[in-house]
Amino acid sequence: MMTPEASESGTAPGSDGVTLDRLRQILGPLVLEILCAPRGATGQVGPQVIYGPGEPVPSEVDGLLLMVGMAPDDDATFDAIRRAGEARYCAVALKARGADLTAAVAAAKEATVALLVVPDDMAWRRFDSLITAATSASSPAMNSYSTIGIGDLFSLANAIAYQVGGAISIEDPTGRVLAYSNLPHQLIDEIRRQGILGRQTPARPTNVDEYQLVLRAEEPIYFDVPEPDHMSRLAVAVRVGPQVLGLIWALDDTPRLGEGARAAIEEAAKVTALHLLRARSHRDPDRWSKSEALVSLLNGSSSAEVAAAQLGIGAATPTAVLAIARTEPEEIPGLSAARVLDLVGLYCEAWHPQSVCAAIDDTVYALLPLRTDSGVDQRIKAFADNIVATVGRTMDLALRVGIGVSAQRHEEVPECRRTADHVLRALSESDGQLRVATATDLRSMVMLLEWADSARVMRRLPPGPVEAMSAHDQQNSTQYAHTVLTYLAHFGETIPAAAALRVHENTLRYRIRRVHELFGIDLRNPDTRLVTWLQLRLSQLGD
DSSP, X not given: OOOOOOOSOSSOTTOOSOBHHHHHHHHOTTTOEEEEOTTOSOSBOOOEEEEOTTOOXXXXXXXXXXXXXXXXXXXXXXXXXXXXXXXXXXXXXXXXXXXXXXXXXXXXXXXTOEEEEEOXXXXXXXXXXXXXXXXXXXXXXXXXXXXXXXTOHHHHHHHHHHHHSSOEEEEOTTOBEEEEOXXXXXXXXXXXXXXXXXXXXXXXXXXXXXXXXHHHOSSOEEEOOOOTTSOEEEEXXXXXXXXXXXXXXXXXXXXXXXXXXXXXXXXXXXXXXXXXXXXXXXXXXXXXXXXXXXXXXXXXXXXXXXXXXXXXXXXXXXXXXXXXXESSOOSSTXXXXXXXXXXXXXXXXXXXXXXXXXXXXXXXXXXXXXXXXXXXXXXXXXXXXXXXXXXXXXXXXXXXXXEOOOBSSGGGHHHHHHHHHHHHHHHHHSOSOOOEEETTTTHHHHHHHHHHHHXXXXXXXXXXXXXXXXXXXXXXXXXXXXXHHHHHHTTTOHHHHHHHHTSOHHHHHHHHHHHHHHHOOOTTSHHHHHHHHHHHXXXXXXX
């Protein structure tokens, strides 16, 4: 095998790009092997170009030609290498597939292009994405976190490996490998090798238990593994508040982790959180800024004019607000929130390209621009049904969707958000069969929740007999309030109300008399009955 001598710098003089030598340092010999580099390894690597048999070689000075589906010992391959040299490519990449590459090396030398070999069991799409990630990681591997560019996950992985003392992989919460370290003195096992090549941690019977243990823990978790092809591991979750952004895994074998490894990987998790957050915003800064603008609009802290400019939706555009949440609390807080937000966001953009989504606490909100026609309500509801079905099928998560009344202008959006929240709450109070509803579907419960909110804001009258009855119950462990609410819920009929309370009918009649004697509540008066029931029911909803 022929390899050029490593240069001290990964960047060509006078250039900010990534060189072949730097590319090899980042990806490592497991992913990238340089068989020859006639012009040296310090030349800048340009964009990747996918090439297939029989196609013309596009013009791309300093490009990297990925020779997909090409036989390494075929004349067509040698001709493509020659044409890549004429087009002034920096390098060509192919898969050996067990063939003798002597002729391919000779063709590359004659064409003065570098010849790279890709692992046979690595998908071309995976290799292409690794090259893209590596070419954005332009700074050499550093031992200090402060010198690493934000989002340069490969350099970050090497810095963590240096600090922790073992080979590192950085993954998202689903086990997708985002980056890995490549320090020459740190060995990896077969599981890590497969994860790097396949971009995903390979499936193993203990995966789910191990990942959940790490994601639930507040500190690093050590896994002592006696299997010959599987090294022991130290792992930690990467979080921002309750939201899980990813995981860091450190191998403990050759060399062994030191006493300070736990503290080092905890510190690394804090640094990695910043990188993952910034990487997310850099991937789609426009979506990120629009989500922040939507949060401000939903909370009522942004004017209609400012929101219109930030969201790109006219202030007088009719919109609908959807409130989306899980039917059950998450076992691992924050684990699925980002995935739900991403999937709902994609779905909403398919509904309308100007749709915007954002997460507030455990709820994902979608703002959908509307066409004002007679069938819009049915279309929104069908759209919400599709979201519930898709997330259930794709992520095995059960969702509820509350649909607020339509807003005719941005000034009305905060109120529409409150209505959507009330519909979502009403769904949680229902029998569980309904997953999607509008304010019209659950009108009575939504109105009660609206009144409950108003009652909390507008408590101007001094405490009355109902408050006195509730206070008496708390102080004396009595159940007058519950008795009255049940009695009124059964329209003042003693027999069914007593059965619901599991007391004798005479006991119920006695309690109702005592309510009148103790608190002055006369349930024979229709206005008193209405106000008493309403106060007790709203108090129950508020609790």
